Ligand code: TXA
């Protein structure tokens with residue numbers, strides 16, 4: 001049992017302590033604009049193994065290497081012209097680019113889980129970027145939750161899953177985007193959407209001037225991303241596209257919906273998908289603590305609705 005401290009992400013003391021834990025091969029929960037990540041030195045297999053162990057994560061699922069700029073990204077992966085264009089448009093921000101790993105890239109095999117590609121993201125997070133710069137190394141960071149459970153968008157959510165397991169959580173309040181990064185795989189002229197997320201398909205397609213190709217889901221090779229069909233799951237059972245809940249069901253709603261007698265969490269009374277994404281995991285956790293079954297209103301499929309519906313489908317999948 002480790003005692004877990006929570007410190008403000010801006011405090012010099014918190015950052016110093018995070019730096020020394022990371023240098024020693026440990027892991028620290030660090031806020032990002034999407035969700036909180038469980039960061040470790042991506043060049044150290046010992047450190048990455050610590051993260052897998054803390055999360056109880058199946059070892060075939062590779063991690064994202066976080067960087068603090070284009071130069072570090074270029075030292076790790078081959079950026080095609082289209083990948084460069086996407087990076088220049090959306091970094092720092094909620095876009096992860098999977099691309100061929102460079103031969104001399106300094107990154108542990110445990111980060112790629114043995115693949116010849118690597119997922120890289122430059123997050124819009126002062127704490128994460130400061131730590132990467134101070135270590136002068138990429139930080140690998142999956143979401144800071146037990147594998148398969150709901151991603152954390154607040155320090156308290158990290159504590160719920162990982163208190164007593166990790167030494168330090170840096171706290172920067174609620175993650176503004178609230179769903180994980182969009183993951184695209186680029187190779188030559190091809191750009192494949194592997195996971196919808198914080199940057200919408202529409203924005204990416206506008207930059208490409210083309211439609212994104214769909215990621216092929218191969219069940220025998222779940223190393224393509226977030227593709228385990230049951231994921232992000234609360235303990236409660238979810239029922240999707242419900243306009244009025246049954247007795248005893250909690251209600252996760254969107255827009256101007258009718259009242260319910262049971263616990264109710266509205267993702268956005270104004271029907272704003274950006275607000276809804278930022279509150280999605282928080283709402284799922286809040287209802288999960290209050291009911292065994294959760295009904296979910298229909299949510300539009302466009303814009304950030306694609307990522308929201310993706311997370312809801314996975315949360316509702318049989319476990
Ligand atoms: O917003 C985010 O992306 C957050 C924050 C902390 O950056 N991170 C995150 O990491 O969501 P994680 O580990 O929960 O999800 C990363 C996904 C996994 O589903 C993994 O399978 C996929 O990325 N992935 C990583 N490397 C890959 C690769 N080389 N090829 C295909 N998929 C990959």
Ligand code: MG
Nearest residue numbers: 142143144151
């Ligand atoms: Mg995750």
